[in-house]
Amino acid sequence: MKVSRFPLSTVKETPADAEIISHQLMMRAGMIRKIAAGLYSWQPLGLRVLRKAEAIVREEMNGAGALELLMPAVQPAELWQESGRWEQYGPELLRFTDRHNREFCIGPTHEEIITDLVRREVRSYKQLPLNYYQIQTKFRDEIRPRFGIMRAREFLMKDAYSFHIDKPSLDETYQQMYDTYTRIFTRLGLDFRAVRADSGSIGGALSHEFHVLADSGEDAIVFSSASGYAANLELAEALPPAGERPAPGKAMQTVDTPGVHSIEDVCKALDVNPEQTIKTLLVEGADGGVVALCLRGDHTLNEIKAEKLEQVAQPLTLASDEQIRAAAGCGAGSLGPVGVDIPVIADRAAAHLADFVCGANVDGQHLTGVNWGRDCPEPQVADIRNVVEGDPSPDGQGVAKIARGIEVGHVFQLGDKYSRAMKATVLDENGKEIIIQMGCYGIGVSRVIAAAIEQNHDEQGIRWPSALAPFQVALLGMNRKKSQRVREACDALYEEMLAAGLDVIFDDREVRPGVMFADMELIGIPHRVVIGEKNLDKGLVEYKSRRGGDNQDIARDGIIDFLTSQLAQGRSD
């Protein structure tokens, strides 16, 4: 493709509302343009990248035997009322009425539609398992769309839904989709991890998220230094400390700590480490009272875990200042487990401490040398903290590491959540009606593009993995305007590249070399070939990889072979 026929619309300015690097680079590279909050147009350069991701997803889904269909984006309310989601879903579900005043929504997901289709088409266990997918533009009315296409309101999604007579069949397809996703993200050239995840509001049991690792990721992932274990921080178990709790060694003492509220202040005032302290949080209890949650001073509360405690009210709600004072007689900064008349739940690490420091339940006072079972009752013990780097890995193998990730895929076992509500059944071999088991499997195709950039960029711009690059090779000529030889050499090499089937963009503009170099680096073309007069005399062209390394002089007549082998290498990377 020639730039004269495929105009670049790179810009120098970074838009003010672009907070993250992928958003900035996609705007600067001219891949997308903003139409309204959370609504973007994919310009030709961006769409080329999106279509490459889409093609890989489609190929692998077809290869896994999934059947592509295309359901309507607009969905009737009746089906959502059947599943109960019409009421449950928040305002991010775009609802509207048509000209006849019938209610519809633009679906962010299609469980209801596909379940309705399957219950109408499928009668017998012999017709199962089935796995349907579509690649479709979805809409979710985000309250605060931002980060460009990373959290847009309109986005391209691959959503798949599988149907089974029983759990073993669901397990099999689930594993197959897990493997397919692994192949997809591997082929896309991304550094990713599949992590155990809380299934959140969609419901069901087993669930994995696929995260592209990037410092800017919104989600924290715990993984093992020694095994393949990976889990969302929200779910990762903090193992109990090894060994017995040390015996008490000190007497409990009350110390004055005026103006000291935070753990940091306590450590400074009393010259202790956070690991020797306990912080106490009061939250609303399931019975209407309050509950004390105790954590080691250097740990943080895992709200998902805490919310699952039966003594605790759902959703997890911190006690108000009034509630705290009524229950403990002090402010939030002076709480502790000693002498309170409310349930106390200690995290495993906190419960393992001896001679610890905590608030005295008196404003301006702390206690030192405190010991469970001696100075206060033994607490109920639970895992309610977030894993931290250096903890033993939750699977017991190696040490926990923490990385940040961008969720780009998700596989769920839905079980019978939708099929039960919508009465999707089949007859089994004995003619008995059984409820279908379901799985669902999503990939944020447009989000993959942003995630790939978050993971692959430098100061000059995007550094596409081979599979996603809008073009594989950039062909540039130095001083084209003045040099007829350069122009002719470029034209000839361009034709050879096309004939060799190379995916090449040829910058045939008459602009300064610096402009061409900057543009091709910004838009991230993996391989650059430059033709200049000096090199031509020697029968050479200049090659540079966007991945780094120095300029290389390559024989003009060998450049096609050189590129072909570079590309083959890129694909197998």
Place this chain on the structure above:
Amino acid sequence: MKVSRFPLSTVKETPADAEIISHQLMMRAGMIRKIAAGLYSWQPLGLRVLRKAEAIVREEMNGAGALELLMPAVQPAELWQESGRWEQYGPELLRFTDRHNREFCIGPTHEEIITDLVRREVRSYKQLPLNYYQIQTKFRDEIRPRFGIMRAREFLMKDAYSFHIDKPSLDETYQQMYDTYTRIFTRLGLDFRAVRADSGSIGGALSHEFHVLADSGEDAIVFSSASGYAANLELAEALPPAGERPAPGKAMQTVDTPGVHSIEDVCKALDVNPEQTIKTLLVEGADGGVVALCLRGDHTLNEIKAEKLEQVAQPLTLASDEQIRAAAGCGAGSLGPVGVDIPVIADRAAAHLADFVCGANVDGQHLTGVNWGRDCPEPQVADIRNVVEGDPSPDGQGVAKIARGIEVGHVFQLGDKYSRAMKATVLDENGKEIIIQMGCYGIGVSRVIAAAIEQNHDEQGIRWPSALAPFQVALLGMNRKKSQRVREACDALYEEMLAAGLDVIFDDREVRPGVMFADMELIGIPHRVVIGEKNLDKGLVEYKSRRGGDNQDIARDGIIDFLTSQLAQGRSD
């Protein structure tokens, strides 16, 4: 593909709401399933067909140098307010407010968005011409969606928009798109005509519609028996009759015609042909009065032409019974041009009559032997009728023929309608700001599928043109269940077919041959190969084309070559 992995969901029953054959066959073949009024899911079989059409459209658009992008389906109201269409568009524009109460619509078309993009990106005449397109799901809230995907609310559209510094550049791209559409519909294997069309509400000047010819088409097309001329009936000119008007030969007489109102009744009562009669219609005039329109008895009013007359009120409105009686003193069935005190406009053919019959403007009376200029003033003459089969062709070459068509494509010259309203300008070579000229070019991709079926079917089902067939070859085995030889022969041939790159569907179900034959005919697979024991003994297989012709015995070892040559032929048909 094996049927066991690509389940067919053919059904015997024709759904009650399926009025036209394409809707019936798409439902019966299991290509689509209805979700709600005008909303369909494209099932795997149907989607294969849709994707084939889409791929051809994309290939030809790219080949014509158009740039693919993807604009958001959801569009902000502000842009539609700028163009004025927010007010002008009827309730088929789906409007809604988001969670922040901002107004949006789901666009049936994207002129505003693309004009906004271009005015932001393009500054100089040097950047033009540009031609952008997208292939996207659109929504139009039809008041009465019907005919399946022929008039669905959600549909797949290819819409393109071109931008130019002047009319000659617009003309050039317009012609290029015209040629591209001709290539697209030719490659799709459709019998179609490009016709001059009224540009309707989108505005602008030159415009052609592309129609697939089919008896069930909603639009009438006039074309020449001798030239390439074709036009929408609404636009086709009815040429003036040749020669001078005959001189009066009879005296005017009043005859009693009690109870006679229609032309048919008049002809019967007075023993004349419709060609000798004049029928008179009263319509509301532009000045608030009424206007008489006179047509030959065998002709029909062309409302589009009549509405363009400056004396006539817009929109064209028939006078009420009260208005008729006030103006002419009689009912609608007794009107005529004699003795009325209102403007009379006669169609060219009506104005050419001598000694004609017409109403007497007295209930129950008609006049015979009437002549213009003698019995009533010479009328104003205009072309206000529809062309009929057998008229001279509007372009003067040959005779007019009339066919029915389904509109599947449309090319428009928009001129500066949107660019002027939205201030989309560029600087010309002299640094002067000029308003951009625009064209737009649409193809109803999903509608093409229905139109193809309307044109290609028989009693057994669909007969796909090669380019659209979901699979090219059907492979069937007789009595697979019983015969291991047949099963093995099928498996072996299937593998050979895949290796030869044939797009084959292999019916590996254990069902009766009649069921397989009926299914493959219903879903329209162009080439059928049947393996049976008897033939196997002779080293033969049975071949049949879905296009007709008898069964043929073909040597088993030559069947791949035979199919390959059949397919090559199909592609060049």
